[in-house]
Amino acid sequence: MKLTTRPGKPYPLGASWDGKGVNFAFYATHAEKVELCLFDKEQPDVESIRIAIRDRFDGVWHIYLPGIAPGQLYGYRVHGPYDPAKGHRHNPAKLLIDPYARAIAGRIEWNDALFGYEIGHKDADLSMSHADSAPYVPKSVVVDAFFNWGRDIQLNIPYHQSVIYELHVKGFTHLHPELPENIRGTYAALAHPVIIKYLKDLGVTAVELMPVHHFVADRHLVEKGLTNYWGYNTIGFFAPDVRYCSSGVNGEQVKEFKTMVKELHKAGIEVILDVVYNHTAEGNHLGPTLSFRGADNLSYYRLSNDDHRYYDDYTGTGNTLNAGNPNVLRLIMDSLRYWVTEMHVDGFRFDLAPALVRELRDADRLNAFFDIIHQDPVISQVKLIAEPWDITETGYLLGKFPPEWAEWNDKYRDTMRDYWRGADSKLADFAARFAGSADLYENTNRQPTSSINYIAAHDGFTLRDLVSYNDKHNEANGDDNKDGGDENRSWNCGAEGPTDDAGINELRSRQQRNFFATLLLSQGVPMISAGDELGRTQQGNNNAYCQDNEISWINWLQLDHDLLQFVQYLIKVRKQHPAFSRNRWFRGHALTGGGMEDIAWFLPNGDPMQEAHWQTGFAKSLGIFLHELESHNDDPLDEVISHENFYCIFNAHHEAVEYYLPGQQYGQQWKMIINTDRPDAVHARKIYRSGHPIKAAGRSMILLKSAGKTIRAAGE
Structure with missing residues (x-):
């Protein structure tokens, strides 16, 4: 097969x-020679033609092939020094995946x-x-990048x-009995009515999708009959x-993904991607050569100062x-921009985000990564959510990301878990998390919505298991447990x-309702782990990263329908009443001319909490008054359309x-609208x-609303 070639761009x-x-x-x-290798779809393991790329500019090798069409399979071979001590690992015997590939056909077949x-x-x-x-x-x-987005x-x-x-x-769709079998577990399933x-x-x-960038199942897992189910091991x-x-x-796969996004958007549901730009699937110095390592190991990876090996x-x-x-940063920015402009996603959750902001050896809040995102007219306009820690001592940056970022708030998770399990935790900690974690965000020009609140996530116990297993x-x-x-947090509080x-x-059951009620009535942005509202269990496995089986998949035939209905109702309450989803901080004192506080804290006997009550000892009982100040719409001139009060x-x-x-x-009269001890009690008048x-x-939570406008519970 002979092809005409041009220099390209x-x-x-x-x-x-x-x-x-x-x-x-x-x-x-750092390459001395780069070859483009083409493969036929009928024989994808056999190289059909190899073309030496002769043109390069600023480290980029480029070539144009007339007549080549979508569906063409390709890879690269890179010639250059193989000198690990100096950071070079070029090896032309290794076919490389294009780091910019828009699609990757198939999976790794492990071989030496x-x-x-x-x-x-x-x-x-x-x-x-x-x-x-x-x-x-x-x-x-x-x-072929073309897709009919319509008005999306x-x-x-x-x-x-x-x-x-x-x-x-x-995991969300694989066992759903109402889905056609041929699409279960796929993007098409998420797009299904x-x-x-x-x-x-x-x-x-x-929906925040766990990693969907093309990833690799680690060899040691595959050899044990397991896999990298979660997908935090990106190669594309x-x-x-x-x-x-x-x-x-x-x-x-590109068209199917776009169709999924389009259908979710039609339903008013955003798509956020969990992205893993902090590392790749090539592992350490003993890992495979799949893409980045063979292309330019010295540029793509952070190498030890002492020994570049x-x-x-x-x-x-x-x-x-x-x-x-700069070239690696360009790859990250190009990728983010691609997913927004070409795939229409609405935001990103960055796995181990501090690993991305290390210009030297310590995480640096003023890193160029933040500056470039802040200035980018595309990426700066979508949701940016950080997992604000990595595995190092200096990598815990909760509360330290720039104003346009939100953060997974693990202090919220830990505080609320401790409170409901009856641990010796101070009410001041509980109150701070419930009110939006002002101690973390208010002094840096951020809002309560900077806090992504959660009780459970993919990493750890499901909510059902959290309240069921010590x-x-x-x-x-396969790691001896x-x-x-x-996470042995003693759900039943001992004796x-x-x-x-x-x-x-x-x-x-009540503890699950307590957690959901707390999560959905707290200031900040609530995040629910899929299936927790259904009572999903992993049989006590709190690290199901390698379990692509019934341990991880949602069993739609074993649902807690009562819990689901309760959570639906809670979300409805949250949406109907801006008191629980403010985009401004509580003032916590008398309002000008109104004589009413927007939040107040009470002891069980009805007396207001005093400073001493916050500072001394441990307590487990609290009453919280909320005054609804926020508008139901985004018109800044419409300060208040409701004056309803709530008591938690x-x-x-x-x-x-x-x-x-x-x-x-x-408030003179109150109506109960939530009771985690007796969910049916909200129907009483x-x-x-x-x-x-x-x-x-x-171990219960009650929410009352000032008598007046009523809320209809799910099923009423």
């Missing part, structure tokens, strides 16, 4: 089809030939392997109106993973992407908990406690008067 990077041919542009600044060195050699990675890796590497794919645009739902739902594409109706009925405004930052595509592997590891995965290098059960992971950290089966089951009663004692309602200036007592059951 150095930008855009990747493979770009213009209707007549394809421009290939590949960054490899994938490694740049000879496995078992006495010099380990200092040796050089000459085995051809092409038969075992998935091929990059030329794609990003939804731009304000943070204070958002309820985020973290889900795994496969059955799934969209469920999300709409639940009331969430955004532009390519939607082929595992979740029902329609094909040669570019069809080794990698700086801020991620616990063996390597850290070198975002301080110890983790990760035996299926030593992985997954330590204070019930001992009979009926009492234990009721406590578990929190009782983490194992025994019932009487709470006296506050004085008449806070009983009116409670100021100064009168209400008995809150042990």
